[in-house]
Amino acid sequence: MDIGFKGKNILITGAAKGIGRGIALAAAAEGANIGLHYRESEEAALQVAKEISDYGVKVALIKGDIARLKDVKQMKETLDHELGSVNFIVNNAGWAQVKSFFKYEPEEWIREVDICFYGVLNLVHTFMPEMIGKNQGKFINIVGDSARTGDRNLIVSAAARSGAISFLKSLAIDVGRNNVQCNTVSLGLIDQGELGFSEVELEKVIKQYPLNRIGKADDVKGMVLFLLSDSADWITGQVISINGGHSMLG
Ligand SMILES: NC(=O)c1ccc[n+]([C@@H]2O[C@H](COP(=O)([O-])OP(=O)(O)OC[C@H]3O[C@@H](n4cnc5c(N)ncnc54)[C@H](OP(=O)(O)O)[C@@H]3O)[C@@H](O)[C@H]2O)c1
Structure with missing residues (x-):
């Protein structure tokens, strides 16, 4: 089935590794050209760019800190x-520190909010006017389920991303008439190869998941591709969880 990606240009941030890499490769396999963003993982990004080119689509590597509007503007120029x-x-x-709020230094919580909240605003402010002008566009923000449920050890990223959810809902109302859809994909724990849990810790975590396992990067790409496809043209302002049944709010 053609999902309408051929010739489309898709920017995926943090796509050198893990979940972002999986989404970038899946979108390239459907014929999209990929703006492959990274910040520090240059070597991994070069490798993914090569894998993307093998699908016969275009790929542009862009580097930048999404928390800095100047970087995001430069990303757009490139x-x-x-x-x-x-x-x-x-x-x-994204960037999330795992600890109690009382172990934070102010510059640490500021940085987390800068990335997880202001990063979204910087991208929207830089890229969305063009989508509005063309009367077509889609923006998906990926967050953790802690943004919906709260989590004492992810307290700052959860708050920042909860703000991003609210921002995208209001934005969806504003830009809907311009045929621009804004949605959030909210994740449970996904093993992207860098979790660092012991076997005992992992067993404890898995017990919290009705589907009896934590997620894989491959569990995420299907929903993201669907939300970017023509089939999702009437879906906006929503938060969709991919979480093995971990939380079932709403
Ligand atoms: N894995 C999970 O269990 C899980 C659960 C819930 C939510 N999430 C969210 O899902 C997304 C993907 O997760 P992941 O585990 O695959 O990878 P991740 O390591 O959490 O983050 C993805 C990428 O974000 C980039 N990044 C961090 N700070 C940045 C900044 N200031 N500007 C630009 N890029 C920045 C990094 O790129 P570079 O490496 O190039 O620096 C990193 O590779 C993240 O937003 C994560 O918070 C993950």
């Missing part, structure tokens, strides 16, 4: 030059 304007964005980049 993408405009190398791919043309961006049709869809998947903001997969």
